[in-house]
Amino acid sequence: MRLELVTRNGKTIMSPLRIFGAPALLAAGFLAVAAPARAQEAAPAPLPPKQSWSFAGPFGRYDQAQLQRGYQVYREVCSNCHSMHFVSFRNLSQAGGPSFSEGQVKALAETFKVQDGPNDAGDMFERPGRPSDPFPSPFPNEQAARAANGGALPPDMSVLAKARDIEFGGLWFMLQPFSQYSEQGVDYIHAVLNGYHDNPPDGFKLPDGKYYNDYYPGHAISMPKPLSDGQVTYTDGSPQTVEQYSHDIAAFLMWAAEPKLVERKRMGLTVVIFLAVFIGLLYAIKKRIWAGIHDDTGVTTAAQPGE
Amino acid sequence: MAVAVASPGTPPTRRDFLFIATGAVGAVGIGSVVWPLISQMSPDASTLALASTEVDISKIEPGAIVTIKWRGNPVFIRHRTPKEIKEAQDTPLSDLIDPATDQSRVQKPEWLIVLGVCTHLGCVPLGHEGPYDGWLCPCHGSQYDVSGRVRHGPAPKNLLVPEPIVFLTDTKVKIG
Amino acid sequence: MSGSTTFVPKNPVLKWFESRLPIIGLVHSSFVAFPNPRNLNYFWTFGGILAFMLVAQIVTGVVLAMHYTPESTLAFASVEHIMRDVNFGWLLRYMHANGASMFFIAVYIHIARGLYYGSYKAPREILWILGVIIFLLMMATAFMGYVLPWGQMSFWGAKVITSLFSAIPLVGDAITVWLWGGYSVGNATLNRFFALHYLLPFMIAGLVVLHIWALHVPGSNNPLGVEVKSKKDTLPFHPYFTVKDGLAVVCFMLFFSYFVFYVPNYLGHADNYIEANPLVTPAHIVPEWYFLPYYAMLRAVPNKLGGVCALFGSILLLAFLPWLDTSRIRSANFRPVYRVFLWVWFAAVAGLGYCGSQEPVGGIVTASQILTFWYFFHLLVVLPLLGFFETPLKLPATITDAVLSTTRGSSGAMVAARTTASPSVDG
Numbered sequence: 001m002r003l004e005l006v007t008r009n010g011k012t013i014m015s016p017l018r019i020f021g022a023p024a025l026l027a028a029g030f031l032a033v034a035a036p037a038r039a040q041e042a043a044p045a046p047l048p049p050k051q052s053w054s055f056a057g058p059f060g061r062y063d064q065a066q067l068q069r070g071y072q073v074y075r076e077v078c079s080n081c082h083s084m085h086f087v088s089f090r091n092l093s094q095a096g097g098p099s100f101s102e103g104q105v106k107a108l109a110e111t112f113k114v115q116d117g118p119n120d121a122g123d124m125f126e127r128p129g130r131p132s133d134p135f136p137s138p139f140p141n142e143q144a145a146r147a148a149n150g151g152a153l154p155p156d157m158s159v160l161a162k163a164r165d166i167e168f169g170g171l172w173f174m175l176q177p178f179s180q181y182s183e184q185g186v187d188y189i190h191a192v193l194n195g196y197h198d199n200p201p202d203g204f205k206l207p208d209g210k211y212y213n214d215y216y217p218g219h220a221i222s223m224p225k226p227l228s229d230g231q232v233t234y235t236d237g238s239p240q241t242v243e244q245y246s247h248d249i250a251a252f253l254m255w256a257a258e259p260k261l262v263e264r265k266r267m268g269l270t271v272v273i274f275l276a277v278f279i280g281l282l283y284a285i286k287k288r289i290w291a292g293i294h295d296d297t298g299v300t301t302a303a304q305p306g307e
Numbered sequence: 308m309a310v311a312v313a314s315p316g317t318p319p320t321r322r323d324f325l326f327i328a329t330g331a332v333g334a335v336g337i338g339s340v341v342w343p344l345i346s347q348m349s350p351d352a353s354t355l356a357l358a359s360t361e362v363d364i365s366k367i368e369p370g371a372i373v374t375i376k377w378r379g380n381p382v383f384i385r386h387r388t389p390k391e392i393k394e395a396q397d398t399p400l401s402d403l404i405d406p407a408t409d410q411s412r413v414q415k416p417e418w419l420i421v422l423g424v425c426t427h428l429g430c431v432p433l434g435h436e437g438p439y440d441g442w443l444c445p446c447h448g449s450q451y452d453v454s455g456r457v458r459h460g461p462a463p464k465n466l467l468v469p470e471p472i473v474f475l476t477d478t479k480v481k482i483g
Numbered sequence: 484m485s486g487s488t489t490f491v492p493k494n495p496v497l498k499w500f501e502s503r504l505p506i507i508g509l510v511h512s513s514f515v516a517f518p519n520p521r522n523l524n525y526f527w528t529f530g531g532i533l534a535f536m537l538v539a540q541i542v543t544g545v546v547l548a549m550h551y552t553p554e555s556t557l558a559f560a561s562v563e564h565i566m567r568d569v570n571f572g573w574l575l576r577y578m579h580a581n582g583a584s585m586f587f588i589a590v591y592i593h594i595a596r597g598l599y600y601g602s603y604k605a606p607r608e609i610l611w612i613l614g615v616i617i618f619l620l621m622m623a624t625a626f627m628g629y630v631l632p633w634g635q636m637s638f639w640g641a642k643v644i645t646s647l648f649s650a651i652p653l654v655g656d657a658i659t660v661w662l663w664g665g666y667s668v669g670n671a672t673l674n675r676f677f678a679l680h681y682l683l684p685f686m687i688a689g690l691v692v693l694h695i696w697a698l699h700v701p702g703s704n705n706p707l708g709v710e711v712k713s714k715k716d717t718l719p720f721h722p723y724f725t726v727k728d729g730l731a732v733v734c735f736m737l738f739f740s741y742f743v744f745y746v747p748n749y750l751g752h753a754d755n756y757i758e759a760n761p762l763v764t765p766a767h768i769v770p771e772w773y774f775l776p777y778y779a780m781l782r783a784v785p786n787k788l789g790g791v792c793a794l795f796g797s798i799l800l801l802a803f804l805p806w807l808d809t810s811r812i813r814s815a816n817f818r819p820v821y822r823v824f825l826w827v828w829f830a831a832v833a834g835l836g837y838c839g840s841q842e843p844v845g846g847i848v849t850a851s852q853i854l855t856f857w858y859f860f861h862l863l864v865v866l867p868l869l870g871f872f873e874t875p876l877k878l879p880a881t882i883t884d885a886v887l888s889t890t891r892g893s894s895g896a897m898v899a900a901r902t903t904a905s906p907s908v909d910g
Contacts, residue, residue: 086560086563088356158563159756162748165752165753165754177741177746180746274332278332279734281325281329282726282729282733285326290726293718343574344575347569347572351564353568
């Protein structure tokens with residue numbers, strides 16, 4: 001039974017009892033009834049370790065160099081199997097993102113062949129990519145993708161970082177919104193990329209064509225270990241390790257999934273400050289209008305308006 | 308007094324300031340909520356990204372008009388013959404409803420590129436039609452010459468020249 | 484009490500207009516001169532907050548509909564288009580998606596307030612029943628709206644909920660196929676859900692007008708549950724309650740904004756960012772948080788038809804509250820036993836919500852069954868009996884009496900004197 005909020009490294013951060021008081025007692029009593037459910041589950045997968053991300057928190061923003069490295073990892077490794085069809089080359093030059101220059105994006109798009117058409121003769125043809133094109137997919141359709149990957153479909157990566165969640169359990173869900181923790185997706189992606197083992201633990205029967213991963217649900221993942229040290233050559237001197245690659249690609253995927261994150265958080269700050277000021281003013285007016293006319297603390301002889 | 312109204316002549320009080328300040332903040336708030344609701348109807352980023360088109364003009368014979376689509380509208384690319392060029396250049400400006408020299412409307416005299424939208428009410432004019440052998444609008448009879456200039460109403464303006472037009476090579480032109 | 488005033492505009496043009504369509508007088512008598520009990524607390528501002536939320540949802544929804552495509556192969560992509568390319572599209576979508584949750588937070592507080600202070604009792608039964616109908620329409624609207632992004636949760640939520648109708652004996656399967664417009668949830672379903680999702684909010688708006696109309700006949704209930712006896716018990720709606728409601732609405736906007744700008748996906752589900760796939764069911768289907776208690780009741784009953792009846796019955800039963808509650812006392816403040824039972828019931832609903840979010844195994848099933856039993860036992864047995872056995876506290880004669888007697892040991896006259904002597908004390 002779980003009454004305390006425990007971080008993934010086992011540290012107690014806060015007791016909900018202290019925060020919610022009596023309602024928490026009710027909930028606790030209730031959880032005591034519900035707890036056996038938890039105990040019956042198989043040994044749970046370890047929770048993905050929490051990473052530090054530049055885009056976390058109320059002032060978070062993307063690290064431009066990291067996104068550029070992440071794009072490189074995507075381009076050289078992931079894009080061989082994973083599509084990203086909601087993202088266009090032009091997005092790469094967008095403010096707040098990887099911020100490649102428009103020239104770079106144009107040059108980059110031209111390195112891809114894109115199918116277009118039909119032309120005047122009714123034939124489809126290939127032409128160099130343009131910034132307005134979406135990222136070309138590695139396979140023409142789902143069936144082709146499955147056929148090339150042993151029956152498994154490599155998921156599209158456009159919104160992958162928002163499509164993965166971590167179940168923390170307990171009452172953490174009540175505090176989570178106020179911690180602003182919303183990096184489950186990237187923490188999970190980072191964990192999976194670092195969670196491969198050459199040999200499964202004793203007693204685990206790994207199906208053919210699957211690979212053992214600590215963090216993938218059920219542990220048997222169809223994707224072979226995609227990254228190894230030194231696989232991608234960085235030009236900015238960053239360490240060429242799986243740890244670094246997985247951070248960079250996860251950050252890039254977060255940007256791909258939520259390209260307006262920086263704009264959103266920045267606007268949020270303005271809105272929150274604005275509303276706080278507005279509330280202050282309205283509160284002062286409310287106090288003034290109700291001055292002398294108490295609702296539940298007494299009635300004065302103050303005259304009503306118009307009298 | 309709960310709600311006192313400042314009588315005329317009295318200097319503004321703190322409460323007047325409070326009401327004015329709150330009203331002003333509220334107005335700013337409403338304005339900033341309304342703006343996204345209006346702005347969302349403007350062309351979106353994907354539409355703006357498609358704003359330029361590259362055309363291969365090598366296969367257009369002299370005298371022919373090719374229609375391509377640019378920003379959702381037809382664009383006429385007319386490969387003019389020397390006779391047509393001379394006719395367009397020799398037209399006196401005094402004959403025109405919307406005076407403009409032919410030179411101001413083309414970069415290379417043999418290539419006339421105009422937006423295929425009648426300046427009257429937006430129909431697509433028909434090529435090689437009308438008394439000036441330019442375009443004739445089927446909707447209300449506006450006539451254009453071989454430079455796309457309006458010669459007979461009701462259209463008030465010449466056919467628009469899309470901007471910018473860049474000849475990337477001799478056979479490839481980029482519009483927009 | 485109906486607040487009708489003989490409002491005559493001074494401007495001759497308005498006077499001409501008013502004599503032909505007395506709409507200014509209507510607004511004036513309903514929202515300016517309307518007498519409200521002076522002792523309303525901040526729980527009474529949630530009506531105004533809900534009106535604001537309805538308008539916010541309709542405005543953002545109409546705007547989103549300008550960019551959304553209700554077609555099964557394009558719906559998911561059109562939502563991504565809104566998020567990425569449309570000017571402020573991400574803002575509008577996050578406002579609309581989180582707005583639904585905010586709407587439900589507000590409506591649950593509004594309903595809880597009605598339950599606590601006995602707002603459903605005579606002469607406000609019709610007002611209450613209209614509220615239950617609005618709540619049902621809200622649920623239908625929210626459910627169909629959640630289907631529109633066409634993610635995995637959209638699809639499977641739609642499939643599970645529409646399959647509820649297959650529990651109806653004899654015609655159930657036929658009704659389900661009719662609802663789907665096919666043999667499964669598909670393009671036809673998505674398209675009709677979009678049409679209805681667009682329609683229902685305007686029906687809600689119409690019912691809200693009736694709800695306010697029905698409210699303005701007897702006037703608002705109040706924390707004491709004592710009817711207004713004289714003009715002294717009331718204050719005009721404007722400026723007292725316009726400013727109070729306005730303050731509450733802006734505070735609520737701050738809460739709303741926090742979710743929109745900082746945790747916009749917290750109230751949603753990660754699986755809904757995976758495009759709908761009719762061949763793969765997500766490991767753990769859960770509805771949106773506001774449906775969790777009902778979902779738990781559905782699963783608590785082992786029989787299919789029984790579960791569906793429990794789900795719908797739990798809401799429909801609320802419409803009969805005015806007659807299930809036999810006590811003549813409105814406010815729980817004067818009903819010591821009912822108050823305890825009510826808090827237990829609120830806790831049961833919250834507990835059901837938690838059960839609904841968990842996988843239905845072991846203790847969760849038992850807990851849901853106990854809590855479901857208690858949900859109905861409270862409404863069907865506790866409430867009718869309490870009216871006969873409970874000894875209520877003594878009610879004050881009038882609202883004015885009550886507020887005077889609670890003036891922390893000083894008499895009303897003394898308070899008056901103090902306030903008059905130092906008017907700046909209160910601001």
